[in-house]
Amino acid sequence: MTPRTRAATLTLLSLAALVPLGGLGAVGAGASTHAGARTTTVKAVETDFHIALSTTSFSPGRYTFVARNKGQTTHALEITGPGLKNATTATINPGQSATLTVTFKKGTYDVFCPLPGHKALGMNVNLVVRVRARAPQPLMGATTTAVPGG
Secondary structure (H helix, E strand, O other), X not given: OOHHHHHHHHHHHHHHHOOOXXXXXXOOOOEEEEOOEEEEEEEEEEEOOEEEEOOOOEOOEEEXXXXXXXXXXXXXXXXXXXXXXXXXXXXXXXXXXXXXXXXXXXXXXXXXXXXXXXXXXXXXXXEEEOOOOOOOOOOOOXXXXXXXXX
């Protein structure tokens, strides 16, 4: 290996180390990356006549709902709320799945089966998207002191 070839190889190896793990498919459970934005996967199990979500805590951001029909009749999944238009899957046959990707803002959303009568029979979940508060951080260079009795 010539010095020039060795330098090129080391440069390529160095660049490979800088590739984010998300680009290689090694991301946290339930999350993936798309164009720098984090997408959280939520399982939505539909039965006759109920919807069970894999999470109940939502903050603003991008979510992909994986709707799986474990019932005996045809279902679908629709989400309505702030900023959403036409957020619905195609009809999902028993044993089949469909995905729906939405971006939530702060507010109240309705997740339901849009087939006639299914929502009224219990296929309806209301959820609230909240902005999570961050713990206060001390200013750089600031120190904190415990005050007795304070």
